[in-house]
Structures are given as C-alpha cells and as structure tokens.
Amino acid sequence: MSRILLIEDNRDLAFGLRNNLEIEGYDVDTAEDGRAGLEAFARANPDLLILDLMLPELDGFRVLRSLLQEGHATPILVLTAKGEEADKVRALRMGADDYVTKPFGLLELLARVEALLRRARGGRTAVSDATEVERFGVVEVNPTERTVYRAAQSVELAPKEFDLLLALLRARGAVVSRLQLMREVWGYSSAVVSRTVDTHIAELRRKLEENPASPRHILTVRKTGYRIRP
Amino acid sequence: MSRILLIEDNRDLAFGLRNNLEIEGYDVDTAEDGRAGLEAFARANPDLLILDLMLPELDGFRVLRSLLQEGHATPILVLTAKGEEADKVRALRMGADDYVTKPFGLLELLARVEALLRRARGGRTAVSDATEVERFGVVEVNPTERTVYRAAQSVELAPKEFDLLLALLRARGAVVSRLQLMREVWGYSSAVVSRTVDTHIAELRRKLEENPASPRHILTVRKTGYRIRP
C-alpha cells in the first residue's frame, strides 16, 4: 500500500491522523518539525506528503522548496490555518498539489489523499472517465458493470447484496435507516420486523470486510441504521 | 428554505413543533384537521408533510390517500400513537415515507425531517457541502453520519449520548435546562428526579473532555442546566 509522510507539529492531530490513515490501510510516517521532516522524507521516500505549513525548525515553505528543488514527483498536500489565504496560494504556486484548511473534516482529507494518490499512480486523466467507480477501503464498486473488487480480487455479490451496497454508497457516508434501505433496495415499505436487512449486511461484511466481526467500513449505527466509512 | 406543512390537531404539540421547525429555518404552515390540511396542501404546495394519523374531519389515512392519488411526490412523515403498530404499517404501505411514534423526542423528528428533505432534494449533493459539521474545541460532530471525532480520533457515542450532545449543540452555547433536555432527547416531560441527564453528561465528558473532572466545554450551570462552550 501507499506510504504517506505526515509533517505536523501538533501531536494530538498528528496522532489522530496517523491512526485514521492507517485504518485506511496506508503506511504512515510522521515528523514533528521541518528538519526532521526532510530527513524522514529522504529515508522513507513516500508516495504522498502531508505538510503543515506552520512548523518549528524550518517552516513548511522551506521544506516545500527543498523538496521541489530536488525534483521529486511526490504529490504534496498542504495543511493551512484558516484565514491564511495567502499561504495557501503561495504554497500552490510553489508546487503543492492540493490543500486543506484547518480545521478540516477528516473525510475531506481522506478523500483528497486518495484522489492525489490515484492521480499520481494511474496518471489516467483520460477524457471520458465515465465509469464512476465507488470505493471504500480496498473495495471498488462499479455500478454500471455491477462488479466488485476487493484488493483487485473479484468478489461475487448476489443481486440484493449489490443493491444494498449501492444504497449505502449513495448516501456517501451518511447513516441510512433500515426503513430507507428497505424502500430503496426492496422497494416496498413494510415496517421492518424481520432481520432481513441485517442478514444481508452480515453477508456483505463476510465478503468485503477483512474481519467481519469488527467491520471497518460497513458500520452499524445503533438505533439508526448502517453507514459506510469510505 | 423548505416549506413544511404540519397537520396536527393537538394545538400544544402543533405550536411547539412549529416553533422548533421555524427555529431550524423551515417555513411552516399548520392545519388542525384533515379537511383544512388538504386545502392548505393545495395552497402551499409544501416540500414536506408531517401528518398526524389521528385527526378530526378526515383522518390521516384519507388525507394520505387523497394526496397520493393526486400523485404528489412530497415526502410524508407520519405521526402515530404508541402501540398503534398496525396504523404505522398501514401508512407506510400506503406510501408514507417515514414515521415517528408519539411521544417522540424533538431531535428525532428534526433528524428525520432533515433526512427526508435531503433525500427529496435530489439526494446527490456534492460530497463536501452537504455535511454540516459542528465543532467545539477539538471535537467535531457530524450529524448525518452520527460520528464524533476528537482531535481527528473517532469517538464512539451511544445513541442517547449523541442525541444529548446534539441537543446541547443546537442551543449554540446557551444554557439548556434538564427539563428541556429531557423533552428534546427523551421525548417526555417528567419532572426530573433521577440523575439520568447528569449521568449521560458525565459520560460525554469522559469521552470528549481532556480532563473530565474540570470540563472546558461541557459546562454545568448551577441551578439551571448545561451548556457548551465552543
């Protein structure tokens, strides 16, 4: 999987991000200041750099300049404080690839990380990328072909299972109640009394989760429904 | 903003709901019986209908049938009395979109209203703009996902805990009395005698405050209630 270097001096934030990135399956390295960051970069040669601009010992801009001068192609995602519009622009000018403003939503960051990595890896900026594949974790869902891959391995889903998965994906992380799922997937609306939805969820977990007993992506929201963590 | 029509014969309830919905920024119209309800519907053409099933002059089912026959796409949220399981099922079969059982917590209703509207509005809003996240300190609360992050670390809250937190956040820093919390989260208004609210507050502090013993954000206001400092 991809290696990410995170240069961030706020330990709480760094710790939290690291955790979440690791949950996503990335290999994460961290550094707490600019100098250490550069060293870590040279050592780890990451696929993506997340760089806070406000840093002790060599601020973010210097780190940026150093790296870019050496001609690395590593995509760089910059973290800026709110209101530091100028910094953001400057960083982008210098060659950063994307930015996120603090305080930021975790999902936003993850989405951008993924986008950057995908772009860097595939390089396929093809004209009509109409395939619209949905992803979460190592799972890739192609609605038009109705195919599912898990870590590039084809997975066979029964029709209902696939529809259920799609319904969850369409909510984009929001919780979907059993009733809604019933309506969307099963198309009729009875009060949910039996374990139908749950059974199918279980099946999805069995097929798509690494450890179905403690799912990382197909999550239960007690008293409410289910949701997908991207 | 969205227009909501509320058909409910209990004046107290109608008044309270109307107020709260308006606070949320909805445009609310009310009717006290089925006949008036249908007229109001024709006139106002609302984006959402909240319909009590027990109504004088044309009960809720007839209103439902009327509206559905005319092929309106307006989402309908039905209010049923507790124990009237059959009514609920029947309404859903007829085409109601969701239901809430009386007595209900205000927050639950609001959440469902919002969900229905979001869904109706075309559902597909771009990823980032639909998610309104509330923050205080290093805590980030996402109502649509029902997730909470503390310094980018996921925190698991039990349903009641989450609702309680939301109720406090909704007040935007103002003090909320225990009684009001009871009403909004628990849905009934008994005199508060037991330590229920306090217990849940304690749990929230434990999970969200750096030092639960001297909280910085979830504050006690003696003789009054609790409030959140952003």
Add this chain to the structure above:
DNA sequence: CGGGATTTGTCAGGAAGATGTCAGGAGAAA
C-alpha cells in the same frame, strides 16, 4: 467562617432492547 441545605458528580449492576448469527425451506433460475 461554618454548618446545613441544595445541587451536582459518580458508580455499579441488571433488565430491556438492539443487533448478530444461523439454518432451513420456499421459490426462482439454470
């Protein structure tokens, strides 16, 4: 200041309630 009265914090445990799991059989598809 000090003591009594109020108010809030804390805790543990068990019942109620929600979800996970399973196997079997009906029905559809091959």
Add this chain to the structure above:
DNA sequence: TTTCTCCTGACATCTTCCTGACAAATCCCG
C-alpha cells in the same frame, strides 16, 4: 433436478440506559 438466492424466526450476544444510594461541591445565611 440442481443450484442460488432470499427471507424468516428463533436464538445468542452484545449495548445501552436507568436507577438509587452515596460522595463531593457549592451556596446561603446566621
């Protein structure tokens, strides 16, 4: 027929949540 898929209901396994007793904090007033 055989194979899949789906649904169901019974059962197992967590979670949650409330309660009530007690401790701690705070207030009030003499």
